[in-house]
Amino acid sequence: MKIRFWGTRGSIPTPGPSTVRYGGNTACVEVRDSTGALLVLDAGTGLRELGIAMMNGGSGRAFDVDLLLSHLHWDHIQGIPFFRPAYDPKSRLRIIGPKQSRTLKDLLGMGMDDPFFPVAIDDLPVRLSIEEMTDGSDQRVGPFRVHSSTIFHPAPALAYRVEADGRSLVYATDTEDAFSGRPNPVIPLSADANTLIHDAQFLPSDFKATWGHSTVDSAIDVAVKARVGRLVLYHHDPYRSDDALDRIGRDAQRAANERRPGLEVVVAREGLELEI
Numbered sequence: 001m002k003i004r005f006w007g008t009r010g011s012i013p014t015p016g017p018s019t020v021r022y023g024g025n026t027a028c029v030e031v032r033d034s035t036g037a038l039l040v041l042d043a044g045t046g047l048r049e050l051g052i053a054m055m056n057g058g059s060g061r062a063f064d065v066d067l068l069l070s071h072l073h074w075d076h077i078q079g080i081p082f083f084r085p086a087y088d089p090k091s092r093l094r095i096i097g098p099k100q101s102r103t104l105k106d107l108l109g110m111g112m113d114d115p116f117f118p119v120a121i122d123d124l125p126v127r128l129s130i131e132e133m134t135d136g137s138d139q140r141v142g143p144f145r146v147h148s149s150t151i152f153h154p155a156p157a158l159a160y161r162v163e164a165d166g167r168s169l170v171y172a173t174d175t176e177d178a179f180s181g182r183p184n185p186v187i188p189l190s191a192d193a194n195t196l197i198h199d200a201q202f203l204p205s206d207f208k209a210t211w212g213h214s215t216v217d218s219a220i221d222v223a224v225k226a227r228v229g230r231l232v233l234y235h236h237d238p239y240r241s242d243d244a245l246d247r248i249g250r251d252a253q254r255a256a257n258e259r260r261p262g263l264e265v266v267v268a269r270e271g272l273e274l275e276i
């Protein structure tokens with residue numbers, strides 16, 4: 001598998017001179033298997049730029065897009081109305097997200113209803129399907145095998161383990177499980193994974209309980225306990241500057257070296273591509 005980060009920021013887009021290197025777009029990761037099949041993780045504002053790149057490289061061909069949503073907070077869905085392939089009637093878009101108290105389609109549609117947006121979700125030209133996933137699911141999504149776990153967050157949310165080509169990637173954003181007082185479901189979900197993309201919004205010094213996020217230290221702890229090969233720090237706090245993230249990356253690698261030599265720590269930045 002290959003992945004590319006299109007949005008790494010948490011909570012709200014943060015354009016500006018202090019965030020140009022790690023990026024200001026919110027959560028979105030492109031995943032490709034060896035055949036080029038596409039799976040998108042979250043639909044924050046980074047999804048807009050993924051869509052532009054697809055259209056520019058596609059020269060009129062139809063796209064087949066599977067999109068997994070971790071949950072419905074704005075920073076994970078705001079790119080959907082601006083995803084250009086969604087305006088292509090030849091293309092197919094399948095959105096899968098955690099089961100809510102109302103249907104996922106109703107809830108995603110609310111954000112696009114008048115007067116919030118001029119195009120209703122049912123009027124998107126793409127061949128759209130919307131499906132719900134529950135805790136402990138294990139299913140095929142295109143060529144990818146996807147396992148899910150409910151995570152501790154102020155809204156219904158799932159972490160996903162994605163497997164293809166004999167490799168494994170875990171996407172665990174917006175998780176406060178390390179502080180929930182209960183067994184952390186991200187650890188078994190991530191067992192021996194090649195790469196773990198993990199929420200690292202806070203440092204211990206600015207941690208805010210009940211906001212639904214992890215600290216860098218707790219992300220390292222999960223990675224060590226799950227014996228993953230690589231940890232990607234993700235969902236950066238909107239107040240975190242590029243310079244602060246440079247420091248966080250260095251400190252995190254040093255801390256990881258002490259706990260589990262060989263554990264690679266990477267700070268997610270827009271445009272970063274990784275081979276899984």
Ligand SMILES: [Zn+2]
Nearest residue numbers: 010011075174
């Ligand atoms: Zn978020």
Ligand SMILES: [Zn+2]
Nearest residue numbers: 071073174212
């Ligand atoms: Zn959230």
